[in-house]
Amino acid sequence: MGFRMEDLPEKSQNGGTISSILSPSCAGDDPLLTLSSYLNCLTRRTPRTTGELVSYFHHFGMELHNYASKSLSPLGSSLSTPHPDCPDWDHLKNSDLQAVSGIRGSESLISKHNSSHDNDHPRTLSTLVGCGSDPDNCLPHCSPITYRAYALYSQTFSHTYLSWTVYLPDLLRESLEKLHYDLKKHAYAKCPSLHLCSTAPPLLYLHGFTPPEVGSQPKLTCSDIISKLKEIVNGGPIASLMTAMDNFLYGIREPFIFTLVALWSLAFLIFANTMVYRLDILHIRSHLIRTKASHRLDVKALLTKGRKMLSLYKDVDYFDEDPIGQLVL
Numbered sequence: 386m387g388f389r390m391e392d393l394p395e396k397s398q399n400g401g402t403i404s405s406i407l408s409p410s411c412a413g414d415d416p417l418l419t420l421s422s423y424l425n426c427l428t429r430r431t432p433r434t435t436g437e438l439v440s441y442f443h444h445f446g447m448e449l450h451n452y453a454s455k456s457l458s459p460l461g462s463s464l465s466t467p468h469p470d471c472p473d474w475d476h477l478k479n480s481d482l483q484a485v486s487g488i489r490g491s492e493s494l495i496s497k498h499n500s501s502h503d504n505d506h507p508r509t510l511s512t513l514v515g516c517g518s519d520p521d522n523c524l525p526h527c528s529p530i531t532y533r534a535y536a537l538y539s540q541t542f543s544h545t546y547l548s549w550t551v552y553l554p555d556l557l558r559e560s561l562e563k564l565h566y567d568l569k570k571h572a573y574a575k576c577p578s579l580h581l582c583s584t585a586p587p588l589l590y591l592h593g594f595t596p597p598e599v600g601s602q603p604k605l606t607c608s609d610i611i612s613k614l615k616e617i618v619n620g621g622p623i624a625s626l627m628t629a630m631d632n633f634l635y636g637i638r639e640p641f642i643f644t645l646v647a648l649w650s651l652a653f654l655i656f657a658n659t660m661v662y663r664l665d666i667l668h669i670r671s672h673l674i675r676t677k678a679s680h681r682l683d684v685k686a687l688l689t690k691g692r693k694m695l696s697l698y699k700d701v702d703y704f705d706e707d708p709i710g711q712l713v714l
Contacts, residue, residue: 422537429545432553435560436529436593441549442557443510444535446489449482457482463540464547474637477547484629485550487622488557490516508620513613515597526610527594551634554627558618564592565614573607582607 432441449461457465467476477485490509514532515525538546567588576582579596585607586596597605617623 418533421534425534426537426539426542429542431549432535434531434593435557435564437531437535438553438557438560439510439514439593440529440532440535441553442485443489443514443529443532445538445546445550446486446510448538449486460538460540460543460546463543464550474633475544475547477550477633481550481629481633484622484626488554488626490622508616509622510617513617524605525597526605526613527589528597530590530593530595551630554623554630558623558627560592561614562618564588564594565611565618567592568607568611568614571607573611576607577604579605579607579610585610 432438449458449464450456451458461482464477465479465482467473488510490511512523513526514529516523568585571584571588573582573585576585579585589595
């Protein structure tokens with residue numbers, strides 16, 4: 386943590402002492418955390434690490450709907466409403482918003498009164514970071530370091546959130562898959578507990594996570610986090626989100642794709658017409674003439690010197706005796 390041996394007290398103490406000192410400044414209602422969320426909202430810093438991506442999608446999926454009134458929130462309405470000064474494709478459909486909420490986990494399923502929580506709420510980000518309204522059935526496996534920093538959103542910056550929502554799902558899946566791969570490389574089967582493992586916590590911190598706080602929850606192992614990451618990466622919610630955003634991008638690019646195909650087809654037809662037109666026109670016209678005179682040859686004209694054979698075409702003579710002499714130097 387940047388301290389040297391001479392900076393430490395002679396009497397050894399546990400982490401609870403440091404926690405009691407930092408709690409007034411870093412507690413849940415800490416003004417510094419509130420300030421960081423406001424600054425992050427104003428600066429619109431794009432999520433980069435795995436922890437930031439999870440924080441963004443977990444918070445953002447909650448901000449799109451008012452579950453009490455079962456309607457869209459002001460932010461959700463701003464994202465689903467076309468703007469007068471922008472193209473028609475600058476908004477998300479209701480199915481797209483449902484896909485964004487689906488990766489977070491629907492709030493209506495995060496309930497203590499829901500007995501089938503595990504069946505209705507699988508493979509979402511809430512099962513990784515924990516469900517705040519149902520901590521007994523939905524335990525946290527890890528905590529994003531920047532979770533509170535991505536808790537505030539403004540409908541004024543809806544276009545920024547639109548671009549994040551469209552382009553970041555692929556990065557979210559790749560980041561979770563990379564975390565799963567890194568955790569799986571170490572000897573996780575030999576770790577009795579996540580907090581006692583010497584390899585997993587540094588890897589989590591590298592990706593923007595910290596182990597959950599030790600409380601009344603059962604012992605958490607590295608295998609639990611690895612299996613949970615595998616479920617999320619291979620689950621349906623993240624696949625539905627990526628499919629919805631791919632369809633959104635295809636709807637934008639579809640007119641341009643057809644325009645390019647039409648232009649290239651037109652260019653090919655013009656090129657083909659030019660190549661065909663430059664063939665021997667005389668040869669083509671000779672096959673179009675079907676009169677008997679076109680196939681009658683004057684034998685005497687062919688054998689008599691100085692006599693030219695009459696042609697059926699204007700300004701064209703057969704068997705010109707001196708073609709080079711007609712050239713004007």
